[in-house]
Amino acid sequence: MKSRALPAALSLALLLAVAAVFVPHFLEFDVHGGRLHGALADILQRGAPLALLALGLTPVIATGGVDLSVGSVMALASSCAAVAVARGESGAAAAAGIALGVGLAAGLANGLLVTRASIQPIVATLVLLTAGRGLAVLVSGGGILAFESEGLEELGRGAFAGFPSAGLLALAITIATAALVRGTTLGLHIEAIGDNERAARLSGLRVDRVRLAAYAFSGLCAGAAGLLVAADVGAADASHVGLYQELDAILAVVIGGTSLAGGRTSLAGSWCGALAIQALSTIFLFLGLGTPIALCVKAAAVLAAVAGAKLWTRRAEATA
Amino acid sequence: MKRSAPGAIALVLLVLAGACLHGNFLSPRVGLDLLSDNAVLGVAVLGTTCVLVAGGLDLSIGSLAALASVVLARLLGDAGVSPAVAIPIVLAMGALLGLLQGAVVVAFGLQPFLVTLAGMFLFRGVALSLAQESIPIRDPRWTGLATASLPLPGGHALRAGGVVFAAVFVLWALFGARSRFVARLHAVGGDERSALLLGVPVRTTKLAVHALSGATAALAGVLFAAASSSGSSIACSGLELDAIAAAVVGGVALGAGGGTFRGGGRGGAAGAFLGVLVFGVIADLILFQGTLSAGWTRVAMGGMLLLFLALHRALAGVGSPAIGR
Numbered sequence: 001m002k003s004r005a006l007p008a009a010l011s012l013a014l015l016l017a018v019a020a021v022f023v024p025h026f027l028e029f030d031v032h033g034g035r036l037h038g039a040l041a042d043i044l045q046r047g048a049p050l051a052l053l054a055l056g057l058t059p060v061i062a063t064g065g066v067d068l069s070v071g072s073v074m075a076l077a078s079s080c081a082a083v084a085v086a087r088g089e090s091g092a093a094a095a096a097g098i099a100l101g102v103g104l105a106a107g108l109a110n111g112l113l114v115t116r117a118s119i120q121p122i123v124a125t126l127v128l129l130t131a132g133r134g135l136a137v138l139v140s141g142g143g144i145l146a147f148e149s150e151g152l153e154e155l156g157r158g159a160f161a162g163f164p165s166a167g168l169l170a171l172a173i174t175i176a177t178a179a180l181v182r183g184t185t186l187g188l189h190i191e192a193i194g195d196n197e198r199a200a201r202l203s204g205l206r207v208d209r210v211r212l213a214a215y216a217f218s219g220l221c222a223g224a225a226g227l228l229v230a231a232d233v234g235a236a237d238a239s240h241v242g243l244y245q246e247l248d249a250i251l252a253v254v255i256g257g258t259s260l261a262g263g264r265t266s267l268a269g270s271w272c273g274a275l276a277i278q279a280l281s282t283i284f285l286f287l288g289l290g291t292p293i294a295l296c297v298k299a300a301a302v303l304a305a306v307a308g309a310k311l312w313t314r315r316a317e318a319t320a
Numbered sequence: 321m322k323r324s325a326p327g328a329i330a331l332v333l334l335v336l337a338g339a340c341l342h343g344n345f346l347s348p349r350v351g352l353d354l355l356s357d358n359a360v361l362g363v364a365v366l367g368t369t370c371v372l373v374a375g376g377l378d379l380s381i382g383s384l385a386a387l388a389s390v391v392l393a394r395l396l397g398d399a400g401v402s403p404a405v406a407i408p409i410v411l412a413m414g415a416l417l418g419l420l421q422g423a424v425v426v427a428f429g430l431q432p433f434l435v436t437l438a439g440m441f442l443f444r445g446v447a448l449s450l451a452q453e454s455i456p457i458r459d460p461r462w463t464g465l466a467t468a469s470l471p472l473p474g475g476h477a478l479r480a481g482g483v484v485f486a487a488v489f490v491l492w493a494l495f496g497a498r499s500r501f502v503a504r505l506h507a508v509g510g511d512e513r514s515a516l517l518l519g520v521p522v523r524t525t526k527l528a529v530h531a532l533s534g535a536t537a538a539l540a541g542v543l544f545a546a547a548s549s550s551g552s553s554i555a556c557s558g559l560e561l562d563a564i565a566a567a568v569v570g571g572v573a574l575g576a577g578g579g580t581f582r583g584g585g586r587g588g589a590a591g592a593f594l595g596v597l598v599f600g601v602i603a604d605l606i607l608f609q610g611t612l613s614a615g616w617t618r619v620a621m622g623g624m625l626l627l628f629l630a631l632h633r634a635l636a637g638v639g640s641p642a643i644g645r
Contacts, residue, residue: 068561119629123568127629130565131622137615238615247379247437260431290452295445302438306430 004257005269035159044167047278049225053249056221059214064262065121072132074242077226079140082236092151099227107219111212136238156231194262323571324591358600359481364540367533368563375509380439381537382559387447388541393455393551418534447553454552466546570595
């Protein structure tokens with residue numbers, strides 16, 4: 001079980017080690033405004049929304065499903081929160097509540113489509129992928145909606161003990177979720193459903209309830225990710241927030257050692273996967289290399305991760 | 321009941337609604353423009369549908385279309401190649417890149433989702449490295465082709481993109497839809513193991529369907545270049561997901577059995593073409609309304625998708641438990 005997160009953790013460590021050797025000033029950091037600044041802090045901070053998305057997607061994928069709507073839900077949640085704050089009717093806490101509520105509602109809608117209406121997950125969540133961004137544009141009125149809120153700024157750009165608070169928050173939520181999932185029978189139920197839904201159903205697991213909860217959690221995480229992005233930038237951009245993030249998040253989950261065929265899962269691995277993807281972007285930013293090369297390297301990383309995962313499982317099966 | 325029936329009914333209802341709301345909605349010109357304006361998606365959806373029916377997935381088509389448009393612009397502009405040579409080269413490139421992805425899927429037994437995700441990043445990256453900004457195409461022979469239109473009785477004309485969309489649709493209906501290839505796609509998508517045991521060349525079929533998807537994506541890129549007179553590395557983003565949505569509206573089933581992205585085996589390209597037209601009519605309706613923002617198009621598309629899932633579910637009845645589960 002512990003070995004599942006290992007390839008992702010090693011990849012992240014390797015990536016950072018290579019960067020530390022070859023990228024000038026990569027490990028340097030300085031402190032101003034009571035917060036660490038530097039490449040590593042940047043990865044922790046900017047990787048937080050993706051880490052949250054990947055965290056939410058992990059149980060969904062582990063139960064043999066998928067949630068394609070997370071990027072659009074992010075946009076919708078950030079737009080709703082931004083509108084609430086910009087109108088001056090609500091404070092930071094209310095805005096956070098709105099973003100999380102929107103995410104939870106979207107996740108429940110996805111979950112009900114999958115469990116009650118028995119619609120294939122990739123299609124069911126395609127509905128909100130399409131409509132969610134449209135709703136976000138309608139809510140925010142099109143363009144970029146800027147707002148000012150000290151509370152949200154503290155959440156998005158603040159620091160806790162010197163470390164970026166958004167990054168720490170994502171890490172803390174990941175650890176709490178992992179403790180909940182591994183400390184109770186929930187993790188076993190999730191993997192049993194992903195491994196063989198029929199067998200799980202026949203053994204008396206409440207399959208639909210677990211799956212509904214997984215989608216609801218995914219929506220909630222997408223809402224939180226949307227909130228973090230809006231808080232970081234101080235604005236909501238309905239057309240661009242979270243665009244294609246669902247694919248990056250799925251990628252992070254796969255790099256993290258969760259199988260797309262369902263049944264194997266690692267929350268810690270997903271967090272490492274998300275940070276590894278962010279680390280790639282940050283490294284390219286540091287090197288001053290453009291998007292074209294970054295995209296090509298990302299393609300190579302996908303193939304390497306997939307091939308690596310394949311070899312890893314094959315070896316694990318051979319030794320088992 | 322045929323799986324494409326809900327799509328056809330909805331198309332008729334939407335057009336009737338348009339005719340009631342706006343007097344000139346039923347004019348031939350609106351209908352002809354519907355074909356031309358949706359040609360890029362209409363061509364791409366053919367390959368996507370075939371991949372989905374075979375139980376696969378191709379996320380790379382948007383990036384591949386962009387790459388094709390950029391390569392075409394470079395060939396016509398910098399290299400001075402004639403369109404008669406450049407277009408086949410670009411289509412062959414698309415087919416080859418699709419084939420390569422298929423080969424990776426087949427040879428290593430990897431998930432098409434992840435392999436084509438890598439393709440999606442790679443093709444967009446290569447397109448961007450060829451051209452960061454959009455390249456205008458000034459070749460007079462190309463402009464002649466792109467602005468050509470098919471004269472129709474009554475003084476109307478169908479633009480080049482619409483001609484290609486209609487031709488692909490008709491050719492597929494005549495020769496493709498009932499071919500042995502499509503029967504094999506259904507066999508592979510329905511139950512890969514049974515297909516293998518029955519002697520269906522599963523690997524060859526998978527390779528061929530990825531090549532087809534690559535070729536139609538490249539053709540979509542060529543049509544984009546024709547419509548915009550340029551090659552652009554940021555063109556057609558999101559094309560892959562729109563194509564999947566159109567296919568679903570057209571009655572293509574995704575996924576049978578467990579796992580995240582498995583299955584298929586039901587539905588066909590004719591339904592998917594209807595799906596494209598349904599989305600096109602929705603966009604037209606919102607355009608005709610004039611006061612609605614672009615956000616409504618996406619919301620209406622999502623709503624349509626939901627409606628169709630419900631319809632297919634209702635029509636599938638008790639016998640076959642619905643959207644491939």
